[in-house]
Amino acid sequence: RPDWANAAEGPIKVGIATDLTGPIAYAGNADANVAKMVIKQINAAGGLLGRPLELYIEDTASNESVAVGNVRKLIQRDKVDMVLGGITSSMRNAIKDPIVARGKTLYIYPQLYEGKECTPNLFCTGPTPAQQCDEFIPWLIKNGGKKFALPSANYVWPHTLNVYARKVIESSGGEVVFEEYYPLDQVDFSATVNRIISNKVDVVFNTVIPPGVGPFFKQLYEAGFLKNGGRLACVYYDENTLNINQANEIEGLASCLDYFKALTKDDPVSAKIQAAYEKDFPGNFLFAAGSAATGTYRGLKLWEAAVKEAGKIDRDSVAAALDHAKIAEGPGGPAEMVPGKRHCKMKMYTAVAKGGNYEIVGRSDGLVDPKEC
Amino acid sequence: MASTFVAAFEILSFGAIIVLVVLGLGIIASMMGIFNFAQGEFVLLGAYVTYLAYSSGIPIWVGMAVAPFIVGGLGFVLEALIIRRFYAAPIVAMLGTYALGLIVRESVRGLIGGFYLTVPEPIGGSIDIGTMHISAWRFTIIVITLLVMAGCYLLLSRTSFGLRVRATLENPALARASGISTPLIYGATFAFGAALAGLAGALIVPVFSLFADLGIRFLIQGFVAVMVGGVGSFIGPVAGAGVIGTLSAALPWVMAPVVADVLVFVLAIVFIKFRPQGLIAGKGV
Amino acid sequence: MPEQTFLDIRHLEAGYGRSQVLFDVNIGVPWRGGVAVLGRNGAGKTTLMKTIVGELASSKGELFFDGRDITRRRTEERVRSGIGYVPQEHSVFARLSVRDNLAVGSLFNPDPAAVDRVLTIFPKLGQRLDQPAGTLSGGERKMLAIGRAMLGNPKLLLLDEPTEGVWVGVIEEITERLIELARQIAVVIVEQHLDLALRVADHAYVLDRGRVALQGPAGEVRSDPELLRYLAP
Amino acid sequence: MGTVKQALRMKLSEEPEVSMAESRPDGASPARRAAGLKVLPVVEGLVLIAALILPLFLQDYLTVFATRVIILALFALSFDLVWGYAGIMSFGQALFFGSAGYGVALMARDLGITSIFLVLPAGTLIGLTTSLLLGGFLLLGRHPSSVIFVALGTLTGSYAADRLARGWYYLGGQNGIPSIPPMSFGSYDITEGPVYYYFALGILAVVYLLCRFLVRSQFGLALAGLRENEQRIAFFGYKAQHLKAIVFAVGGTIAGLAGSLYAFHEGFVWPNMVGVVISTQVVLYVLFGGSGTLIGAVIGAVIIEGVSFWLSDNYREIWPILLGVLLLLVILFRPLGLISFVLGERERVGSFGMARKEKRNAAP
Amino acid sequence: MPLLEATGIVKVFGKLTALDGAALTIGENEFHGLIGPNGSGKSTLMKCVAGAEMPTQGKVSFVNRDITLLSPTERARAGMSLKFQITSVLPTLTLYDNILLALQAQSSLFDLVFSRTRGVLHDQVMMMLSQFRLADRAHDAAAALSHGQQQWLEIAMALAGKPRLLLLDEPTGGMSLEERRVTGELLQPIKQHCSLVIVEHDLDFIRDICDRLTVLDQGRVLASGTVAEIQANKSVQEIYLRRA
């Protein structure tokens, strides 16, 4: 510990609760890594309010009951000043009450999600449906075609996202051929693929998630969907998920996120962050937007800005400042909270998979509004 | 017409996959009386071995060929060290294999970092018949499944191995008193069941990609298939798997997939309730 | 001396868990001929048989079979070296068909005609070949158990109450077979039918609470006034 | 070599050929038997005392954690009754636990009812009804149902319920029902903490005593017979299937009670709560602790939860593996559960003539 | 009116007709022997009477009531009790509990839960056990009994429920001559309140205790009558001489 660790008030405590084990551990571990990196940087720059930051990481294990116990540990034992974490919506739902209501602590949720989370003291720093659809869908219609299919995993995110997507599709002159939901672990999609092929769908706007998505894309490919000029679209697909399939099976897949690694070529800030991450964590857990890594980065940085502005660490002051916090530099560009909305404006990018890598094909002009709350 | 053909093929191919996965499970359940909760992890290991071979540059089909042997060998060792102690208490056995499965699954998860990893098929692409495309690899799986089924059937019906196995399960003390070396038989059967799972894993990994929950995904389906088919014979579970597999692939063609998913299980349980001995009342092979 | 004793049981002690059942049992079985083991319920007869065949480990003493020490051999090795065993209970593979039960018996017998021979001894079994052995009647079961054990071509046959539940006519048949068999191999028989036992056996041992209480040539034991006392409950 | 194997088989076996006798048939010393018999009450007493004083030593969040464990122990008890005593393998016990949880969560969300006098009875009733329905289907009927069938049937029930909860929007789908308000007692809110802890402990103690009374009564003997050989006792004139259904329903009722306590304590319900994961977990608790002894269920829940908590804190990356190894070791070397470290076979299986006989001997 | 009347019982197992119109009539307080070669259908007939098997055809009535379709439980409650040919005691329970279990079978649920009959039954349990010379083993698991001892226990359990009709399938299997005699003595006193059907191969034993005999052969009744009548019967003598 540096000597200022002994300052009168002691360190400021940051809690991270994320999926270190379980089916989406790759994302959780990446997020934890990002947190370590950011906290290290802040401490290296002298900490916050003259106090060092101390990081407390707990596992949510993709198991809500484990998660709630561990979150309580953060709040009641470690008495953290803020909790960031949760990846799935159900996890957020499970832990938000112990954090915000029963625990009276600030909560930042970093993942792209379906929107509609308007709990006080809960801030979302990932993209919302509006951010992911408003520019992306017109692009798809232009670069794919008018007939959309919405095959989806049966849970809240796809349901809610699809409602929004459908609106945008229809208002942009497209047409939804079918919208269908599957059990989360369904791995055989022959019936779906058949419907897609026989209805001559142009764009598959996919919200099927792993483990189903791999076989689904493969079956689509084998049925000749891509060969006949179809386009795959999937708004959570990032670098971490790209190798679920062989490159040729998802050639041309389009995604819309707040960051792609391809940006490092022309954005020095992104390049710096990416390089710092890769230096510290050269392993398999990639710094990728769909895994909430960028949301985590942004969340911590915005919170840092808010604490600096508030000059205090109590929840209400920080929340008040976080309400309109801004950062000028982040992965993919600047970001700012929309006052009163507890959601975040950010730049959005459209990218297409080519030979196993993404190529940026479109960028938003300026920051995109989350349109929530 | 064309789409009917494609539908039939797709349904059949998923049925074949389920059969392949359930084969080992069924043999262990029928022959040894153990519902092996680690079976899914044997499937996973088969897939993992294949992936390792692929990622270290060895031809994939080599990986697929050695996977059953490696998994079978592991099964043999595990049987001798662990499973052997459980025969008298099948419920404790369920738990023991559950723990075993947990260890294997989480270890593999650690090794692959929780990712979904792709493995290409040795025979890729699709077979085109006119305007229809059917997956070459799925077709290969159907063929291999048929061959493996026939092989197992012959092994169990034409050699005394099957007889020894069944005698041992039925009454181990008497089997020993008839000169059968029961430990060896148990070990061999378990290893055989594990090897079949390993093979299944190796063959299906190109279809489903590699992830830690690959095997457990099929476990409950497998158990239900074994029950529907009837415990106690080789044919029973295979038939059960065929039915469950094709049913769960076919129902989504005609109804909402979410409903179909639950319906398969409910139908199965109601069926078993009124025909407890299963499709094929167990005797013989 | 080894000429005489084919199976030599020396100072044998055995039991279940902490409860000891057999105490210092010494029995010699000759190359040919029958030995009867008698005793009331719970005397330890079955325990003795189980220990000989190795289903139960002995806690003390030695077993010599065919001149070799088999005390530490596993059951299946003992069986393959020539011991046949008809248990008192659970003596057939209940879910296997009669045919398969016989097939298990002849696993180590290369002679394909052996099964037919058994079927001529017990024609009843021939009519039940495809029936699961567990559904056989009590008597049929015993026949199957005896048939199965004989198929292994044993040099020493252990029979634990082979005629329990068997019809009088068949008992007679079995007795004759056993007498004939005892001319060729060694037979150890536990039997409640005194007459039968002593017709088959030249020598008899009477167990009482796990100890050999009485022993001697069949005729002598038969006429021993103590015998009835040891057999009464 | 044979002896070791023999001994092992003996411990594991439920087969009739194998002996459970501990002493010489004729030389049994009553003193030792009597001494051996006192272990269980001692263990029970120790556990109770530990539970009573625990909150004095625990930090707040650990008290909250302990409360959760107590509720899970109550849930484990319900499964133990069904499996350990009646031999019904209910692999879907979470169905009753979770339905009750969802039920009370809906009451709180949609009707605003949180009064303890309404929600607990309601949850209990939901547990009773669902278990009666499922038990009726699985256990009654012309063919006596096999253990494996019941296991799969209940598993399927729970699996289907899980699927249903995930798919049904009214129930919150995958996300479940979050932010359930606290249970109220008049105008007082029972929030998590020492109060909830002692409240749950009180319920556990009462239910435990009721179960104890039940399994030690002559009814308990009937259950033991049921577990051993259902068909056989039917020939004595027992209505075996009815007995099974009754026990199953009692188990479901307790699970329902536990589920409603759990929902209010955690403040949310989610599909896993009716599903296979929790169903398996409760089986683990009971087998780990020692099925067929009530205290074993409690101990199993406490140890598994406690150890997972500790492991996940200290070996973050590999704790599931360690948990698996631990489970495996216990199952391998103590197939009858932890409780068998201190409990003899006879006492574990239980016997019903003993107490009275001793009384008689003591007072001639 | 006889206590039990089974008429025209047919039982078919697949291709085999195990019982082909067998009949059995038992009067009050009658000891009835059932004999016949192996596989002649004795056990099957007992099972049809007790409800362990459902007859393919035929009618069973007991105490003036048609019980053909009743479940074993209901038959037991009507006063029937069966000892199977293959012993099936409850292995991990103690002998005491085995007997108690049989004794309390007909108590109401309420009595069971509140253990209202425990005290009364204790003496009966101990009495049964000492009658069958098992008292000193009362607290051993039933699995620890030898085969013969298990037979004793089974008989005790069958007797425990105070049945009106007792069905014993080869109760003396594995017993020595002396032991059989004792069994016979133990059975004699129940004659006051109970009828007995007993399957046996030991003719001497049967002759000693039975009033009437029924001889089965290949699923049919070959002869039925008093012991003396049967002994004189030509066709019965024939099957005794016939090989299996």
Ligand SMILES: Nc1ncnc2c1ncn2[C@@H]1O[C@H](COP(=O)(O)OP(=O)(O)OP(=O)(O)O)[C@@H](O)[C@H]1O
């Ligand atoms: N599995 C067992 N565990 C403990 N004790 C046992 C076991 N089996 C038998 N015993 C006891 O060992 C003693 C001898 O039993 P064994 O079966 O050898 O008798 P047996 O002479 O064969 O009697 P029977 O004529 O009744 O068959 C008996 O007192 C019996 O209670």
Ligand SMILES: Nc1ncnc2c1ncn2[C@@H]1O[C@H](COP(=O)(O)OP(=O)(O)OP(=O)(O)O)[C@@H](O)[C@H]1O
């Ligand atoms: N479940 C069954 N399936 C097929 N055959 C059966 C079944 N049960 C009995 N049998 C056959 O029916 C016949 C009559 O059997 P049963 O048990 O009644 O004979 P038993 O007279 O009791 O003979 P034993 O004196 O040998 O006990 C036998 O040949 C038997 O093999």
Ligand SMILES: [Mg+2]
């Ligand atoms: Mg014996």
Ligand SMILES: [Mg+2]
């Ligand atoms: Mg019979």
